[in-house]
Amino acid sequence: MELFLQSIVNSLIQGGFFALWAVGLVLIFGVMGVVNFAHGELVMVGAYTVWLLHAQNDVPFLIAIPVAIIIAMMIGLVMERFLFRPNRTDPLAGLICSIGVLFILQVIAHEVGGTGPAKQVAPPFNQIVEIGESLRIPMQRLFSLGVAIASLGVLWFFLTKTKLGWALRAVALDREASALQGININRISMIAIGVGAAMAGLAGALMAPLQNITPHMGHNVIITAFIVTIVGGVGSLSGAVAAAFIYAAFHTFVTAYFNGTVATICGLLIMVVVLIIKPTGIMGVKVSE
Amino acid sequence: MSIKNLIICIVILAGLVALPHFLAYNFQDLLIFLAVNVLVVVSYRLVTLTGEWSLIHVVMMGVGAYASAMLSKMAGFPFWISMPIAGLTAATIAALLCFPLFRMTQFYFLIGSFAAGEAIRLVWIYFIDPFGGSSGINNLPPPELGDIDFYEPIPYFYMTLIIVTISLFILYRIEKSRVGLTLNAVHWKAPLAESVGVDTWKYRSLALIVGSFFVGIAGALKVHYLGVVTPHQFGIGVMVFVLIWVIVGGYASFVGPIIGVVVLTVFDQGLRASGIVDPAVQPAVYGAVLIASILFMPEGLEGIGKRFFSKSSGENA
Incomplete structure (x- = not known):
């Protein structure tokens, strides 16, 4: 019972991270049609920034987080302006370029952090919240979950209540028709990748105190983000968020009761099954051509 | 396969049979x-x-x-x-x-x-x-x-x-x-x-x-x-290298990918031997080559060769 309750809490926290990873990928794919393979590396950049500023140079954690977001966002903007925009007509070219960026970011992280064991950041919030008799949640994880949910809420507000958010969704729906309505596609693309990369940077910053930081931590991120994106429906943000929490629950429970590798294998198989049975995902809608 | 191509293939094969005898063990x-x-x-x-x-x-x-x-x-x-x-x-x-x-x-x-x-x-x-x-x-x-x-x-x-x-x-x-x-x-x-x-x-x-x-x-x-x-x-990293070879070489023709893998392998070894670039930095060089080839030569190395040859033959005509 104890393990069960603890697993539920853990899956919520994991779900928050998974959702942050996936919404960026969905935004970028939806608006620009590019699969950003370097998305996991943007998360890694966020984590490294926090390690460098907070753990190495004693910058307060709450200042390191916005810096991490800004750095990830800048990288995203550069990618859009110089790599994705010239290749707008060829989605494969954009994907290949993002693989190039992936290599470069990993090497930069390797150069900045040096070799040796994985980097760790001591959690800035040490308190432990106790609920009932058996449930103990570290404050750090609770903080991460709160920030993740708050930023997803802000994103939801932006996309559904502001004019810019409507424009962004319109471009994702039909790029040419939106251009004809006077929407500046390039500007919207910059906003989409800016927001997506910022979410990735935020996720990395929040994860930094909770796990080992290595140049290759993006690999796990991108696999999970793919699974979540596909299961949720490629164009659907709400689907991705729902799928993130469902998959996090699944992954946490299988890991707790069996093994982490088995959990990932099952996740990948679920994704293949979803692709076969309902390629539009659990929340996707069929788009007529 | 035309006679000319057949001769080129035979010459390349003969060269490959002789090649290892001129190389050091690790090569x-x-x-x-x-x-x-x-x-x-x-x-x-x-x-x-x-x-x-x-x-x-x-x-x-x-x-x-x-x-x-x-x-x-x-x-x-x-x-x-x-x-x-x-x-x-x-x-x-x-x-x-x-x-x-x-x-x-x-x-x-x-x-x-x-x-x-x-x-x-x-x-x-x-x-x-x-x-x-x-x-x-x-x-x-x-x-x-x-x-x-x-x-x-x-x-x-x-x-x-x-x-x-x-x-x-x-x-x-x-x-x-x-x-x-x-x-x-x-x-x-x-x-x-x-x-x-x-x-x-x-x-x-x-x-x-x-x-x-x-x-x-x-x-x-x-x-x-x-x-x-x-x-x-057999990880995704290796798959990425295959993609790089095929794309840098040019996937429009049969020889393009072969040119890609040969040229990049020689380039890789040259880079290693020259000692200019730290081995840890090499993936970044690969990434830069990949991006540059997408931006500046969308048809790959093979496309550049073809353009060069068609230009020179155009002058002859």
Whole structure:
């Protein structure tokens, strides 16, 4: 019972991270049609920034987080302006370029952090919240979950209540028709990748105190983000968020009761099954051509 | 194949037969892996002919490698039998995967093939019996034939060269045959091809199965020289290198990917030998080359060569 309750809490926290990873990928794919393979590396950049500023140079954690977001966002903007925009007509070219960026970011992280064991950041919030008799949640994880949910809420507000958010969704729906309505596609693309990369940077910053930081931590991120994106429906943000929490629950429970590798294998198989049975995902809608 | 091309092929082959005798020991090793990689990229091109970019190709190489390794290590099969079975095993797994994978196209296929490949790779890592887990299977026996010592790189290179040359010839014939032309039609005009009665699903599957057969053989060739097979030899990172070779070389023609893998391997070694670039930084150089080739030479190295030649012939006319 104890393990069960603890697993539920853990899956919520994991779900928050998974959702942050996936919404960026969905935004970028939806608006620009590019699969950003370097998305996991943007998360890694966020984590490294926090390690460098907070753990190495004693910058307060709450200042390191916005810096991490800004750095990830800048990288995203550069990618859009110089790599994705010239290749707008060829989605494969954009994907290949993002693989190039992936290599470069990993090497930069390797150069900045040096070799040796994985980097760790001591959690800035040490308190432990106790609920009932058996449930103990570290404050750090609770903080991460709160920030993740708050930023997803802000994103939801932006996309559904502001004019810019409507424009962004319109471009994702039909790029040419939106251009004809006077929407500046390039500007919207910059906003989409800016927001997506910022979410990735935020996720990395929040994860930094909770796990080992290595140049290759993006690999796990991108696999999970793919699974979540596909299961949720490629164009659907709400689907991705729902799928993130469902998959996090699944992954946490299988890991707790069996093994982490088995959990990932099952996740990948679920994704293949979803692709076969309902390629539009659990929340996707069929788009007529 | 025209007479001119045939002569070029014979000259290149003669050069390759002589080449290892002029190279240091570690470069002889490299030549074997280069020959294997040529087979990997050319078989990959057959899969991409239908317009679908699969990310499972290197995992299929691993399926062949594991099949051959397990047969020779656990059942005592000689290499000459386990190698063709490696190809057949990869082809069989590919045939099974066609049912789920080719219900998707484009982006979905890319991600689906990636997922299926990762799942296979994680199975190797997770099931220590019989796959050996992360450390894989080691002490694989080399091929045996008369008195030839296949622990030595030169004999192994000659064997690899013969097998790769035969495979390339078959792959070339397939591409130029009616089947190859149909694959092209499936890529560029799928609805039209369907309307005249071409079963596009069948042809996409055929390309994946045949490509997997040859890459399975490439896998067997690689691991029996190394003597060890591990899941990490077939990760997404390796797949990315295959993509780089094919794209930098130019995937529009048969020779493009071969040019890509040869030029980048030589470039890589030159970089290493020059000592200008720290080995840890090399992936970044690769990344930069990849981005530059997408931005500045969308047809790859092969496209640049073609443009150069057509310009000079234009001046002659």
